[in-house]
Amino acid sequence: MSTHAITVTLNGEERTGEVEARLLLVHFIRDHLRATGTHIGCDTTSCGACTIMLDGLPVKSCTLFAVQANGCAIKTVEGLATNGEVHPIQEGFMECHGLQCGFCTPGMMLAALGLLERNPNPTAEEIRWGISGNLCRCTGYQNIVKSVQYAAAKMAAGGK
Amino acid sequence: MTEITSESLGGIGQWVKRKEDPRFVHGKGKFVEDIYLPGMVYGVFVRSPYAHAKINGINTEAALKVPGVITVVTAEVLKGLKLDWMPTLAGDTQAVLAGDKARFQSQEVAFVVAKTQYAAADGAAVVEVDYEELPVVMDPEAAKAPGAPVIRDDKEGKKDNHIFNWKSGDAEATDKAFAEAEVTISQHTHYQRVHPAPMETCGCVADYSKITGQMDLYITSQAPHAHRTVFAMISPFQEHKTRFISPDLGGGFGNKVPIYPGYVLAAGVSFLTGLPCKWIETRSENIQSTGFARDYHTTTELAATKDGKITALRVNTQADHGAFDAQASPTKWPAGLFNICTGSYDIGAASINLDAYYTNKAPGGVAYRCSFRVTEASYIIERAVDALAQKLNMDPVELRLKNFIQPDQFPYKSCTGWEYDSGNYQAAMQVALDKIGYPELRKEQAEKRARGELMGIGVSSFTEIVGAGPRKDFDILGLSMNDGASIVVHPTGTVTARLGVKSQGQGHETTFPQIIAEELGIPQENIKLEEGDTDTAPYGLGTYGSRSTPMAGASTAMAARKIRAKAQKIAASMMEVSEEDVEWKNYKFQVKGVPEKSKTMAEVAFAAYTAAPEGMEMGLEATVYYDAPNLTFPFGTYICVIDIDNQTGEFKVRRFVAVDDCGTIINPMIVEGQIHGGLTEGFAIATMQEIRFDEQGNILNGSFMDYLLPTAVETPVWELDKTVTPSPHHPIGAKGVGESPNVGSVPAFVNAFVDALSHLGVTHIDMPVTPWKIWQILKEKGIAE
Numbered sequence: 001m002s003t004h005a006i007t008v009t010l011n012g013e014e015r016t017g018e019v020e021a022r023l024l025l026v027h028f029i030r031d032h033l034r035a036t037g038t039h040i041g042c043d044t045t046s047c048g049a050c051t052i053m054l055d056g057l058p059v060k061s062c063t064l065f066a067v068q069a070n071g072c073a074i075k076t077v078e079g080l081a082t083n084g085e086v087h088p089i090q091e092g093f094m095e096c097h098g099l100q101c102g103f104c105t106p107g108m109m110l111a112a113l114g115l116l117e118r119n120p121n122p123t124a125e126e127i128r129w130g131i132s133g134n135l136c137r138c139t140g141y142q143n144i145v146k147s148v149q150y151a152a153a154k155m156a157a158g159g160k
Numbered sequence: 161m162t163e164i165t166s167e168s169l170g171g172i173g174q175w176v177k178r179k180e181d182p183r184f185v186h187g188k189g190k191f192v193e194d195i196y197l198p199g200m201v202y203g204v205f206v207r208s209p210y211a212h213a214k215i216n217g218i219n220t221e222a223a224l225k226v227p228g229v230i231t232v233v234t235a236e237v238l239k240g241l242k243l244d245w246m247p248t249l250a251g252d253t254q255a256v257l258a259g260d261k262a263r264f265q266s267q268e269v270a271f272v273v274a275k276t277q278y279a280a281a282d283g284a285a286v287v288e289v290d291y292e293e294l295p296v297v298m299d300p301e302a303a304k305a306p307g308a309p310v311i312r313d314d315k316e317g318k319k320d321n322h323i324f325n326w327k328s329g330d331a332e333a334t335d336k337a338f339a340e341a342e343v344t345i346s347q348h349t350h351y352q353r354v355h356p357a358p359m360e361t362c363g364c365v366a367d368y369s370k371i372t373g374q375m376d377l378y379i380t381s382q383a384p385h386a387h388r389t390v391f392a393m394i395s396p397f398q399e400h401k402t403r404f405i406s407p408d409l410g411g412g413f414g415n416k417v418p419i420y421p422g423y424v425l426a427a428g429v430s431f432l433t434g435l436p437c438k439w440i441e442t443r444s445e446n447i448q449s450t451g452f453a454r455d456y457h458t459t460t461e462l463a464a465t466k467d468g469k470i471t472a473l474r475v476n477t478q479a480d481h482g483a484f485d486a487q488a489s490p491t492k493w494p495a496g497l498f499n500i501c502t503g504s505y506d507i508g509a510a511s512i513n514l515d516a517y518y519t520n521k522a523p524g525g526v527a528y529r530c531s532f533r534v535t536e537a538s539y540i541i542e543r544a545v546d547a548l549a550q551k552l553n554m555d556p557v558e559l560r561l562k563n564f565i566q567p568d569q570f571p572y573k574s575c576t577g578w579e580y581d582s583g584n585y586q587a588a589m590q591v592a593l594d595k596i597g598y599p600e601l602r603k604e605q606a607e608k609r610a611r612g613e614l615m616g617i618g619v620s621s622f623t624e625i626v627g628a629g630p631r632k633d634f635d636i637l638g639l640s641m642n643d644g645a646s647i648v649v650h651p652t653g654t655v656t657a658r659l660g661v662k663s664q665g666q667g668h669e670t671t672f673p674q675i676i677a678e679e680l681g682i683p684q685e686n687i688k689l690e691e692g693d694t695d696t697a698p699y700g701l702g703t704y705g706s707r708s709t710p711m712a713g714a715s716t717a718m719a720a721r722k723i724r725a726k727a728q729k730i731a732a733s734m735m736e737v738s739e740e741d742v743e744w745k746n747y748k749f750q751v752k753g754v755p756e757k758s759k760t761m762a763e764v765a766f767a768a769y770t771a772a773p774e775g776m777e778m779g780l781e782a783t784v785y786y787d788a789p790n791l792t793f794p795f796g797t798y799i800c801v802i803d804i805d806n807q808t809g810e811f812k813v814r815r816f817v818a819v820d821d822c823g824t825i826i827n828p829m830i831v832e833g834q835i836h837g838g839l840t841e842g843f844a845i846a847t848m849q850e851i852r853f854d855e856q857g858n859i860l861n862g863s864f865m866d867y868l869l870p871t872a873v874e875t876p877v878w879e880l881d882k883t884v885t886p887s888p889h890h891p892i893g894a895k896g897v898g899e900s901p902n903v904g905s906v907p908a909f910v911n912a913f914v915d916a917l918s919h920l921g922v923t924h925i926d927m928p929v930t931p932w933k934i935w936q937i938l939k940e941k942g943i944a945e
C-alpha cells in the first residue's frame with residue numbers, strides 16, 4: 001500500500017509522518033504521534049471521545065483520514081494548558097466534578113471549547129446541544145453542563 | 161497549634177475535590193489502549209456471522225499471505241495448549257475460540273495477529289470459515305421447547321438447554337396466602353437484554369518474557385486479583401510470576417468483570433511468540449460479544465387484602481443466559497440476590513422459582529450497575545406494587561406507606577432470609593413527596609386528564625442489597641469475597657494505601673484517603689491510594705455490586721484503627737505515661753485531662769521508625785481483610801413526572817426527584833456524581849437501551865449507530881435530596897451508592913409511563929418505553945390519529 005508524507009502542527013509543534021491513505025487521523029495522533037489523551041470510544045462516529053480541534057474547529061478525529069489533516073493545526077487535550085497553567089475549561093471540569101472515569105473528558109472539553117468559541121455565553125440548553133455529539137456514560141452530563149458554565153464565566157472574566 | 165478538624169483534614173463527609181482529575185484533564189490518564197511496548201503485535205478476531213453454525217473448516221492461507229500478518233490462531237491451536245475452553249466466573253465453561261460450532265453471532269472464531277492493527281484487520285477479513293447453519297434458539301421459551309436444538313452439546317450428556325433451577329422462600333405458605341387472598345394481581349414483565357457499554361471498551365496488552373517466565377498483563381479488569389487467580393488455574397502461567405495491572409479504566413459498570421477470550425488469546429500469543437500482544441475490541445465487538453445484562457422474563461404475583469395490605473409475593477422467572485453461563489454471581493447465589501425482591505415491604509410469605517436457559521446469544525448476565533440481580537428484583541416488585549395500587553384504585557404512595565417495613569422493625573428479617581441492617585423508608589418517602597409537591601401534581605394530573613392531556617407520576621421506593629460479602633455466604637469460584645486494605649504510614653507522616661478493589665471512575669483515590677484521614681488525623685492530601693496492580697495491592701475480589709465502600713471501605717477503616725492502636729502505645733511511651741492515660745481526641749493523642757500534652761500522628765509515625773519502644777516492632781503499617789457480618793441495605797424514594805404528547809407519543813421527563821439514603825456519606829460531591837450517573841443509566845434502560853435480535857439470531861443494533869444511549873439533550877435534570885441512616889454494622893456506617901440510582905430509577909420511569917396511560921386501561925409497558933410504543937398504544941386506544 002502506498003504511503004504519503006504529511007505534516008501537521010500538533011499543539012503548536014510541527015510533526016511529520018509517513019502514512020497509508022486509509023489511516024484514520026485518530027490513529028495517527030495516538031499511535032504515530034503518541035498523544036494518547038485523545039480516545040476512541042466507537043467505530044461509528046457516534047461518541048465524540050476522539051474530538052480534537054482542527055484549524056480551530058472541533059472535529060471527530062476518527063472520521064477523517066490523517067492525510068486530510070495534512071498542513072492543518074491540531075489541538076488536542078494535551079494542548080489545552082499553556083505554560084503549565086490550566087485552561088478554564090479544565091478548571092471547570094475539576095471544580096464541578098465534570099468527570100468520573102475521565103475517558104470521555106478530553107473530547108468533551110474540546111467540544112465544549114468549540115461551543116464557547118462560537119457562543120461565549122451559552123444557556124444550559126445550548127450547552128447540552130453543544131456537547132450532544134459526545135457521549136458520557138458516567139456523569140449524567142449535569143455536572144458537565146456546570147463545568148462548561150464555570151468555564152464560560154471564567155473566560156468572560158478574562159481567564160482566557 | 162491550630163486545631164485539627166475533619167474539614168481541615170478532608171475527612172469523612174467533606175466536599176473534597178478529586179485527586180484523579182488533574183491527570184485526566186491534561187490527557188495524561190493511562191488506559192490500557194495507551195500502552196505501547198517495543199515490538200508489540202496486535203490481535204483482531206474473526207467472528208461468526210451466524211448465531212448457531214457448525215464449523216467444518218477454517219482456511220487461513222490467504223490471511224497468512226497478508227503483509228504484516230504473523231500468525232492466525234484457531235481453536236485447534238489452542239487445543240494443543242489446553243486453552244480452547246476456559247472457565248467462567250459462574251463455574252461454566254466458555255469456548256475461547258469456536259472450534260466445533262459457533263453458538264452466538266459475533267462469537268470469536270479465529271485470532272489474527274499482525275505487526276499493526278490494520279494488517280491484523282486485513283488478515284481477519286480474508287480468513288475463510290466453512291459454516292453450516294443450524295437452527296437457532298433465541299429465548300427461554302424456544303430453549304425449553306421439546307426438540308429444541310441443544311446448544312451446549314459440548315457438555316457430555318447434555319440433552320436440553322436448561323442451566324439450573326433455583327428456588328427461594330416458602331412455596332407452601334405463599335400458595336396458602338394466595339388461596340386466602342381477597343385481591344391478587346399477576347404481571348408479566350421482560351427486563352430486556354441491555355449492555356453496559358462503558359466508554360472504554362475491553363482490551364489488554366500481554367507481555368511475556370521467555371527468559372524470566374514473567375507475564376505482565378495490562379487489562380481492563382474490575383477484579384484483577386480474581387482474574388489472575390483464574391488465569392493461574394487454567395494456564396501455564398504461575399500466579400507469582402503473573403502480574404495483572406488494571407490501569408485507569410474508562411468505566412466498567414459490570415462489563416469488565418467477566419474474563420474474555422481476547423485476554424486469553426493475547427496472553428497465549430505473547431507466550432508463544434515472546435512478543436507483547438495488544439488486543440483492543442471495537443465498540444461494535446464490545447456490545448455484540450461481551451457481558452450483557454438482565455434478560456429476565458418474569459411473572460410477578462401479589463396477594464393482598466382489600467384495603468391494600470400485601471400478604472404474599474410469588475415470582476416465576478425464566479432467565480436467558482446466552483450461550484455460556486458467564487454471569488458474575490457468587491457460588492451460592494445462582495440468581496444473585498434476586499430474592500431481595502420483597503423490596504421495602506413487610507411481606508409475610510414469598511416464593512421465587514427461577515429457571516435459567518442457554519440461548520444463541522452472547523454470554524453474560526453481568527451485574528450492570530447492579531448488585532447481582534437486585535436491579536431485576538427491584539423492578540418487578542416496584543412494578544407489581546403499582547399494578548396492585550391500580551387494581552385497588554389506591555394511590556401508589558398510600559399503598560407503599562401501608563406496606564413499608566417500619567423503622568422499629570430493623571434489623572428486619574425478610575421472609576426470604578435477608579437481614580436488613582437499617583432503614584427509614586417513610587422518612588425518605590416524605591422528603592421526596594415534599595420536594596416534588598406530590599398532592600399538587602396529582603391535582604394537576606386530574607385536570608389535565610379532563611382536558612385529554614397525558615401526564616404520569618411514577619414512584620419507586622427501592623431497597624438495595626450491596627456489599628457482597630460475608631465469607632460464610634459469598635465466594636466466586638471458591639474465592640471468599642473479602643477485600644484487603646493495606647496502609648503504610650511513612651516516617652514523615654504521609655501515607656500510602658493499597659486496596660484489593662479497583663475504581664473505574666468512582667473516585668477511590670479521593671474517598672478512601674478521606675476515611676484514612678478521619679481515622680488517623682493525617683490530611684487527605686498526604687495520603688496516596690493505589691489499586692489495580694496485583695504485585696502491590698492486597699488481594700481482593702474487585703469493584704462491582706457497590707461493594708467497594710461496604711467491603712474495602714470497612715477494611716480501610718479497620719486497618720487504620722489497627723495502626724492507631726499501635727500508635728497509641730508509641731504515643732504513650734513518647735509522653736512517658738501509661739497507655740490507658742492516653743486518649744485519641746481531636747485527631748491526636750493526648751494525655752487524659754492534660755490537653756496541652758499531645759502528639760500528632762505524624763510525630764508518632766516518626767517515632768515508630770526512630771524510637772519504637774523496647775519490645776515493639778518498628779514501623780507503622782497494617783493490612784486487614786475485613787469480613788463484614790452482613791450486607792448493607794441502601795434505600796430511597798424516587799418520583800418522576802413525565803409529560804406525553806397524546807398525538808405523537810413523544811415524552812419529556814419534566815421532573816425527577818431522587819432521595820437516597822446510603823448511610824454515612826464519605827464525599828457528598830462524589831455521591832452526587834454517582835447518583836447523576838446512575839439515574840442517567842436508569843433513564844437509558846427504561847427508554848432506550850435494548851439489544852435486539854431477529855429470528856435468525858442476527859443482532860439488530862450492534863453498534864453505537866443504533867444501540868441508543870442518551871446524550872446531554874435527552875438526559876433529564878436531576879433533583880437530589882437525602883436522608884442519612886447509617887449502617888449499624890459497618891465501621892463508618894457507610895452503605896454504598898453507585899448502583900442505587902440505577903436500581904431505583906428504572907421502575908420509577910416505567911411507573912410514570914403506565915400512570916400516564918392507566919386511565920386508558922394500560923397496566924404495563926415493557927422496556928424500553930419509546931415514543932413509538934406509546935404512539936401504538938395511543939393509536940389502539942383511539943387517542944392518536
Ligand code: FES
Nearest residue numbers: 041042047048062
Ligand atoms: S471514536 Fe467515537 S466518534 Fe470518534
Ligand code: FES
Nearest residue numbers: 100104136137138
Ligand atoms: S466520565 Fe466516564 S464516560 Fe464521561
